[in-house]
Amino acid sequence: MESVKIIPYTSQHQPEFERLNRTWIEKYFKMEPLDEQILKSPDKYIIDTGGFILFAELNGKIVGTVALKKIISDCYEFTKMGVDLNYLRRGIAEKLSKKAIAVARERGGKKLILFTNSALTPAISLYEKIGFKHVALVDADYLRADVKMVLNL
Numbered sequence: 012m013e014s015v016k017i018i019p020y021t022s023q024h025q026p027e028f029e030r031l032n033r034t035w036i037e038k039y040f041k042m043e044p045l046d047e048q049i050l051k052s053p054d055k056y057i058i059d060t061g062g063f064i065l066f067a068e069l070n071g072k073i074v075g076t077v078a079l080k081k082i083i084s085d086c087y088e089f090t091k092m093g094v095d096l097n098y099l100r101r102g103i104a105e106k107l108s109k110k111a112i113a114v115a116r117e118r119g120g121k122k123l124i125l126f127t128n129s130a131l132t133p134a135i136s137l138y139e140k141i142g143f144k145h146v147a148l149v150d151a152d153y154l155r156a157d158v159k160m161v162l163n164l
Contacts, residue, residue: 015103017110020064027073028053028064031093040155062087065111067103074098077107085121108141116164126156
């Protein structure tokens with residue numbers, strides 16, 4: 012049986028972080044300037060500001076990622092979730108999500124927010140399943156964002 016391992020980001024993972032996220036963004040939307048900044052320099056925009064990135068590894072291959080960007084001391088933005096298109100429907104996104112939530116709690120997080128698009132119904136279903144609730148959309152950094160969700164930890 013295949014076993015997915017969740018591992019932390021190191022700077023050597025930047026190309027995989029970019030690959031996984033660029034694939035889904037370009038498939039469904041258009042890359043925005045903020046996407047380019049974060050994907051090219053996740054250390055600067057996620058890690059150095061107090062956030063973290065996790066990867067799903069299967070048989071030595073990176074097949075998924077998620078980032079939590081620190082917004083304020085006890086709030087993170089759940090962002091840049093991507094799973095390799097060849098590995099969808101295997102529970103990888105859910106496993107990454109649950110580990111990210113656990114790490115956020117360990118780091119004193121009290122709330123997670125996320126922005127997504129209503130066209131991404133499988134993602135929204137996952138977010139609802141793990142406890143995110145829909146709230147009014149305000150302060151979205153991306154043009155494609157038309158849904159905001161919150162999870163109180």
